[in-house]
Amino acid sequence: MSTSTAYIEGVGIWSERLPAWNTASRILRGEIAAPEEPAKRPSPDLLPANERRRAPDTVAIALAVGSEACAHAQRNPSTLPSVFASTHGDLAITDYMCDTLASTPGLISPTRFHNSVHNAAAGYWAIATGSTRPYTAISADRYSFGNGLLEALVQAQSDNETVLLVAYDIAAQGPLANVVKSTGRLGCALVLGCQPTSNTKHVMQWQLRESEEQGDSINSAKLARTENASLVAGNAMAPALPMLEAIARAPGNIVCAVGPKMGLELELAPMNEYSFRSVS
């Protein structure tokens, strides 16, 4: 398969110890220590005031990182098609739904029910930003980030678009936490373009490769290369961390797993003025 090129215009990230890209990129480069005090949950300022406090964690985090990445890219969020990736969706709502169904099914909250759909964060994003562009919401177990990234790259390339990728997972709660392994809260977002612009931050060559010999190890082997990235290593979206590390430390190469036998090979380089002139 041939190599394609995408252009990273913006990045967003939120977790308790990696609270925004400006700070997180320096932490991931090892320039500064992670803050001792965990950050408070971001306020979903895009939502109407009466909805902010009761917004599910997944929605608050997805909206925060999506906004940050769009601002970084100087893109109007309403103009971008988007891909939302989450391994498990809102695990707190899943716990609530199953717990209530087991005890008092007739008392299910209608709001929590419609917030239980896997595309809840995507739907709130579209409403809050006024975006009528298509969104999708995907899941692929431990390959959720890789498949979200791949779908965003495919949309950017095949439809000549600038695409927003948002990826997030939260901690498992209640009895489900014995079976589904996810701790902490992590969200990240990328604005990926198909053409270089004056806002391009990084150039990324990508290629989907069959990587049979590496099997499942391509996922874990690349995890938490720095101690700081291991701050959220227990989160189901932790497979996004090597990519974020690579962006913070570019130039560099990583493999992002999209399945047990498939990997996305990524080669990242900062987009300096010279390379902008040479490709445009």
Next chain:
Amino acid sequence: MAESVADLHARRAPSPIARLCISAFTATSAVGRGNAATLTALRARASGLSRNDFGPQPVDTYIGRVEGIEDNPLPQHLKQWDCRNNRLAWLGLNQDGFMSTVDTARQRHGPTRVAIVLGTSTSSIGATEEAYRSLDNAGRFPQHLLNPLIHTPHSTGDFLRHALSLDGICVTVGTACSSSAKVFAQGERLIRSGLADAVVVGGADSLCGSVLFGFNSLELVSHEQCRPFDVARDGINLGEAAGFALIERALLEPNGTGPTLLGYGESSDAFHMSSPHPQGLGARSAIADALARAGLSADAVDYVNLHGTASRKNDEIEAQAISDIFSRNTLASSTKGWTGHTLGAAGILEAVITLLALEHSFAPGTLNTTRLEPDCPQLRIENTDASLQTGMSLSFAFGGSNCALLFGRNA
């Protein structure tokens, strides 16, 4: 500067796509297993809806329940994935020779070159609900349900990868009731990008407490059999289904026959989590984009399988959009009076019904309905025998996600 270009992008019509060949398709729902049973029920106007008898304290409504799931456990080598949703998916896979067509594609292209894009809304959550109903004294899942493979949205996608022995891209789309329509769009992009030679697209969604009690809490469920587009309609019936299609690059021979994917359109309402846009804005732009990708005008569409849930709002807004967009010669109907609303599987189920309509020159009407919503001359109660060259299927979802699919009869 970047914004003005992006704004232009936002308004432009999508470019036409090369049509894709649909090498195989199948659906299993309350009206029966596989295409022949589905077609027979549609022709005979035999509804698959029955009184809700699902789970403890059943809600007073009708459901479209697939018979025999309880008696059909998964084969030994797939036992790890055993749950209602994956059993339903397995039942669906084993109809109409679908597995052998995938096998042929796997041998022709190689196991990493055949992708899986599966749509589901609630996936295997029924198993999680069951575990919460049967916690042990320490508040833990019972042993037989202590299995992470059946407590995650990708459960059925992962199951399919093993059941079909495929090693390519395998991903789940979870956009509620548009899920298994949007899989055609994602699959087309994978083929166009050269990342797959063939894609198994489809969906599976099974009945569970979450949706029965959830839709009931929103007061959207009818106590009777649903009556899509009837002036006196009073709500939806939930159902379950599994369906699949294999899409591949169309052969270049001019005399190729067989159904094709001509176009698709995706949009979002940006309006409300559980109510459609009052003017059907997103629905209209999804239809327009599907036509643009196919390079066809609305007049070319012979049949439209509508979302038509029988909710007050959906049907009113959808009927208005259909009457504004399509010619009076277009036939339109909702088949949810046969199957119920199968949520994340509705996209593929109704895509298959549309493909059957094209293949058999037969447009199903609308079951249980006696007085149609006025001012939409395209709506049909009765079945119609007519030569149909192109058919559209519409799916709309919570979170304002819309998808329109356009199919052709011959390559």
